[in-house]
Amino acid sequence: MRIDIITCLPDLFEGPLTQSIVKRSMDKGLVELEIHNLRDYSTNKHQNVDDYAFGGGAGMVLMIEPIDKCITGLKEKRDYDEVIYLTPDGETYNQSIANQLSLKENFIFLCGHYKGVDQRVRDHLVTKEISIGDYVLSGGELAAMVLADSLIRLVPGVLNDETSALSDSFQDNLLAPPVYTRPAEYKGWKIPEILTSGHEAKIEAWRNEQALKRTEERRPDLLG
Known part of the structure; x- marks a missing residue:
């Protein structure tokens, strides 16, 4: 399994995804996990990735261009089974969804932030939207960690006793x-x-x- 996570806060992932079962799965070569800083795909010198919403309103919105550049660049290297956007109004995650997704191999996780992403990202670039519960986080990073952990532990060979997950x-x-x-x-x-x-x-x-x-x-x- 390979998981590419797109975020504007890459440092958040340094601890949780480099410990325990997730770390062992990567050490065994069963899982690849890469974090991509969305700001690296910004089109201006200040590395801005957000802007005000058209029509006004509180909060900033992640722009479509850096997200599209990042996803397009990743897709040039391999095929992806799902491009998943972590958002409070997505499909509520459960074990059944985890089991289904665990049968696939390559994923892109897009972490929302601020007021979310430009709707065109959701309309044209994302294949699945997932929520980990009916509450709002500061960003999609924690949700991405939850999703990654729940999927990785289902990869054959990751757990020492594979019947444990069952x-x-x-x-x-x-x-x-x-x-x-x-x-x-x-x-x-x-x-x-x-x-x-x-x-x-x-x-x-x-x-x-x-x-x-x-x-x-x-x-x-x-x-x-």
């Missing part, structure tokens, strides 16, 4: 069941006896039961 919350529209580890008793708080029974079928049945119970209590909407 048991995550929201797979099969269920929340994950409770999990426990050593010690089996702490301050008088004991783990369920079934987990130390060694009976795999009964343990799996208990986990399914607990996943359904937790989903019914916390997210009944997932059960339709």
Whole structure:
């Protein structure tokens, strides 16, 4: 998988995308991730990438020309499956979308900022718009990090135990069941006896039961 992220704040990505699973995936050669500074594609000496909106109104808007130059330059080097714009009014992201996208290989993520991007970017250059929730961030950078992390962990070979991702919350529209580890008793708080029974079928049945119970209590909407 290759992910190219277009942003006017590239330094924001230095920490989150150079640690943990994301870093290991790149070290293994399973994922390529590149950050592109939108200001490098500015057409003036001050490296401006935003301007006032036609018709007036508060806030600045990212201009179409530097975005188009960046996306066009990237597309000259390879084909992309999706050009994704991170925006609060996009399709609300969930595990099902993550699973579908993880089957693809090459992505461009465009991070919005200020009041967003010139609408012509959305009309002609973007193939998919995604929101990570019904709230507004200062920019699309944090959303891009969330999207990248959720996709990268689904790439075969990234997780040491590939079955781990299959048991995550929201797979099969269920929340994950409770999990426990050593010690089996702490301050008088004991783990369920079934987990130390060694009976795999009964343990799996208990986990399914607990996943359904937790989903019914916390997210009944997932059960339709």
